[in-house]
Amino acid sequence: MSAEIEATAADSGAKATERFRSDKSSALAVSADRVSRLASRAINALVETVLEEKVTYEEYNALKTWLIQVGETGEWPLFLDVWLEHAVEEVANSGRAGSKGTIEGPYYVPGSPVLESPATLPMREDEPGTPLVFQGKVTSVAGTALAGASIEIWHADDLGFYSQFAPNIPEWNLRATALTDSEGFFRIHTVQPGPYQIPTDGACGQLIEAAGWHAWRPAHLHLKIAAADHQLITTQLYFTADKHLGDDIASAVKPELVLDPQDKADGTGREVTYDFVLATAQ
Ligand code: MBD
Numbered sequence: 001m002s003a004e005i006e007a008t009a010a011d012s013g014a015k016a017t018e019r020f021r022s023d024k025s026s027a028l029a030v031s032a033d034r035v036s037r038l039a040s041r042a043i044n045a046l047v048e049t050v051l052e053e054k055v056t057y058e059e060y061n062a063l064k065t066w067l068i069q070v071g072e073t074g075e076w077p078l079f080l081d082v083w084l085e086h087a088v089e090e091v092a093n094s095g096r097a098g099s100k101g102t103i104e105g106p107y108y109v110p111g112s113p114v115l116e117s118p119a120t121l122p123m124r125e126d127e128p129g130t131p132l133v134f135q136g137k138v139t140s141v142a143g144t145a146l147a148g149a150s151i152e153i154w155h156a157d158d159l160g161f162y163s164q165f166a167p168n169i170p171e172w173n174l175r176a177t178a179l180t181d182s183e184g185f186f187r188i189h190t191v192q193p194g195p196y197q198i199p200t201d202g203a204c205g206q207l208i209e210a211a212g213w214h215a216w217r218p219a220h221l222h223l224k225i226a227a228a229d230h231q232l233i234t235t236q237l238y239f240t241a242d243k244h245l246g247d248d249i250a251s252a253v254k255p256e257l258v259l260d261p262q263d264k265a266d267g268t269g270r271e272v273t274y275d276f277v278l279a280t281a282q
């Protein structure tokens, strides 16, 4: 465990930046009209803030120093996903039928090992945390069971660290793609994730401290649910009674996304059922 304590903001930031760059969908494809309109509005919002708040040179230089640091520590993905992605997700999915989505965040990695249901996520022999059975059914909005649907799941370990972003964790630890059976059911064996704290030693952590905010996200499972001819859902599921459900630093909690796992009768951990409903492809 001691190696995990050496996780640094610059290290996870560099990895998140590299991950995002390697994704083809991050290629620039925005029309000149939209660039002009959106950039003007964003710049004007900053200009208005300066004028209305009478921002000083001291404050302006603090901002410049901080922005340079965000880049140097590779924390642009973290910064944007924590403070802006929730609004983009709201716009993208406002009219969609079926289960609720929420933000993807900076720690998704495509291509995780594909497992038939019932599946046990790759984990260490001594993986800390309460065992959790996460199960459910995937259907279309019309109620048809979706066989062979994929449940991509990734989450932090008991200490709040993600494989491939924190050091010394096996590559696909607590990451997999489970397939539903012929009746649309899935069952995934994992451990409960710990609450996640934004790295405190980087630029984002510095902002949080300077502003007197807190750095926590409630514990969560990340998921992508996909089936042929249906719209992909990117979502997260949280746990009832988590003390940060009401003040997630990333503003990504919705009431429909809170699980209430129960102790298993045989005393081997907890279990919870959550069903996904997918909208028809557009
Ligand atoms: C996370 O684990 C996360 O899910 C988000 C949205 C931002 C930072 C870390």
Ligand code: FE
Pocket (backbone or CB within 6 Å): 105, 107, 196, 220, 222
């Ligand atoms: Fe996360």
